[in-house]
Amino acid sequence: MAARIVALANQKGGVGKTTTAINLAASLAMMEKMVLLVDFDPQGHSTTGLGFPKPDHRAGSYALMKGAPVQALTLSTEVPMLQVVPAGKDLAQLEFELFELPQLQELRKALEPVRDTYDYILIDSPPALGMITLNALTAADEVILPMPCEFFALDGLAELTETIRRIQGGPNPALKLGGILLTMAEERTNLGAAVAGEVRQAFPGKVFQTTIPRNIRLAEAPSHGKPVAFYDLKSKGAQAYLSLAREWLGLEIPAAQKELA
Ligand SMILES: Nc1ncnc2c1ncn2[C@@H]1O[C@H](COP(=O)(O)OP(=O)(O)O)[C@@H](O)[C@H]1O
Numbered sequence: 001m002a003a004r005i006v007a008l009a010n011q012k013g014g015v016g017k018t019t020t021a022i023n024l025a026a027s028l029a030m031m032e033k034m035v036l037l038v039d040f041d042p043q044g045h046s047t048t049g050l051g052f053p054k055p056d057h058r059a060g061s062y063a064l065m066k067g068a069p070v071q072a073l074t075l076s077t078e079v080p081m082l083q084v085v086p087a088g089k090d091l092a093q094l095e096f097e098l099f100e101l102p103q104l105q106e107l108r109k110a111l112e113p114v115r116d117t118y119d120y121i122l123i124d125s126p127p128a129l130g131m132i133t134l135n136a137l138t139a140a141d142e143v144i145l146p147m148p149c150e151f152f153a154l155d156g157l158a159e160l161t162e163t164i165r166r167i168q169g170g171p172n173p174a175l176k177l178g179g180i181l182l183t184m185a186e187e188r189t190n191l192g193a194a195v196a197g198e199v200r201q202a203f204p205g206k207v208f209q210t211t212i213p214r215n216i217r218l219a220e221a222p223s224h225g226k227p228v229a230f231y232d233l234k235s236k237g238a239q240a241y242l243s244l245a246r247e248w249l250g251l252e253i254p255a256a257q258k259e260l261a
């Protein structure tokens with residue numbers, strides 16, 4: 001069966017895209033799904049967060065977009081069923097190259113040869129709505145929007161949903177909103193609960209039941225080059241991402257993970 005391709009997108013930085021990319025990918029792999037994580041952000045945080053150095057222009061997603069076969073670029077991680085295509089800062093050049101010659105289908109085409117190899121392909125994208133993110137949204141079957149439980153969470157969301165609508169109206173009519181993921185929730189605070197309530201009201205049925213708590217282990221794990229489940233499996237962060245994977249696969253999730261905020 002062809003892989004489900006999922007993009008993590010939000011034009012704001014620091015909202016939990018990369019943390020979700022790494023830890024949802026690892027959680028799905030731990031549930032015996034074959035997973036490819038494509039680091040599609042010139043910052044390369046998914047790459048370093050999984051313990052790899054940033055690649056040069058011949059060895060990562062820049063090379064992928066320049067025609068190198070995806071199979072030659074995938075690296076095996078510590079998680080048995082998780083592989084990654086790394087990214088480095090040279091990917092930023094792509095923003096200009098794609099802009100000069102508008103091409104939205106390139107990533108989709110580049111991933112086609114391995115669609116049958118994986119169950120899931122996750123794409124981590126940069127904090128901008130430029131050509132790189134548009135390529136990710138064009139390649140994807142669905143998009144997950146991570147959003148912190150903060151006062152300004154809904155700011156910029158209109159822009160993002162409008163972008164998704166344009167992609168649906170043009171290069172990728174099949175793109176689905178996989179869900180909004182509330183991240184960095186402070187437990188038992190009124191603000192967190194208010195924001196979560198507001199987002200759930202604005203997007204009924206579109207917000208994951210699983211909420212990701214603010215958890216120091218999630219912030220520490222990347223400096224050890226590991227997904228949080230391989231750094232501290234018992235941590236609330238690890239358990240929350242495992243719950244998200246279960247929810248996403250349509251499985252029952254532990255009551256404790258629901259609406260933490
Ligand atoms: N739930 C969380 N709890 C604590 N720290 C988090 C959490 N999610 C992300 N972080 C930290 O916040 C910062 C931004 O997260 P990141 O996933 O890199 O966001 P983005 O990819 O959207 O820029 C990183 O330092 C990350 O380790």
Ligand SMILES: [Mg+2]
Nearest residue numbers: 017018041045
């Ligand atoms: Mg990131």
